[in-house]
Amino acid sequence: MAKLRRSLIALAMVLALASVASLSAAEQSKPSQDKVAVVNGSAITRADFDRELMYAQERLSGTGMQLNTAQLTQLKKNVLEQLIERELLYQESQKKGIKVDQGAINEQWRTLKNRFPSEEDFSNTLKKMNLSEKAVKSQFKRNMAVQEFIGKEFAEKITVSDKEIKAYYDSNPAVFKQPEQVRASHILISVDPKGGPSRKAEALKKITNIRQKLQKGEDFSALARKFSQCPSSAQGGDLGYFTRGQMVKPFEEAAFALKSGEVSNIVETRFGYHLIKVTDKKPESIISYKDVKDRLGQYLKEKKVQKEASLYVQKVKEKAKIERFLVEEK
Structure with missing residues (x-):
């Protein structure tokens, strides 16, 4: 049971990494069915979209949720918009001149491999997902660039006071119940x-x-x-x-x-x-404020960062040239 759970977690990580962003700008001569969107000239491919959609469906099926036709249609639209927003954030990171250290990329690659029971399991998973080492490392690079951009533009400027932390703790007692x-x-x-x-x-x-x-x-x-x-x-x-x-x-x-x-x-x-x-x-017990304060402060900061980043990307989105080619199958 534990081995199966570790393999599923590792697979989910690959799926998540595979869907961080499109690998490269596709040539404009390629037919539109090879891509689901073009963002300021950079293509989001059908393969990228399919991987992200598969990961989203995996997460939902893990909760026991079965999607009807209307829900699946909405999920596809949400996935596409998430990919567009990630691409925009990556483009913004490049405008700021953010570079990613190759050593850090290689370390993430080693960490990912170590999550699998064996080298063979890891290789077989990548093959099934039609992913190469180069492709995954490229996505690591993009993801790390976006994270650094968000850190510099938002996280470093946002604070959470002790008063805010205590107010959240006191207002949400059910959250801190330990079963x-x-x-x-x-x-x-x-x-x-x-x-x-x-x-x-x-x-x-x-x-x-x-x-x-x-x-x-x-x-x-x-x-x-x-x-x-x-x-x-x-x-x-x-x-x-x-x-x-x-x-x-x-x-x-x-x-x-x-x-x-x-x-x-x-x-x-x-x-x-x-x-x-x-x-x-x-x-059953209640986690004390002292024990949870630091983690809660980090959680509240992350919420603020997500909110600010979301507002920022919506403004960028309004000015961007975005073409969408996703067509719902009949």
């Missing part, structure tokens, strides 16, 4: 849904034997390292802290019903059979 948390370890014997009854019976037998070892006093962490088929086995089965809604329902219900130090009976989920040990519990 009940459980820290748990587990031992998983996975079950292939296509394996049939015999494979399921075999997995149940294995987890039953492990449970018997626990009942005889053997160490949970050691057994998890030896037998668990989850990547968390490397940490003795430790999954860290989690709240309700983060795990599949049967797992969640069993974990939150246990007291600290207790081990569950065998729990079945779509992943297979689990034995769960709760190692700590934290009741």
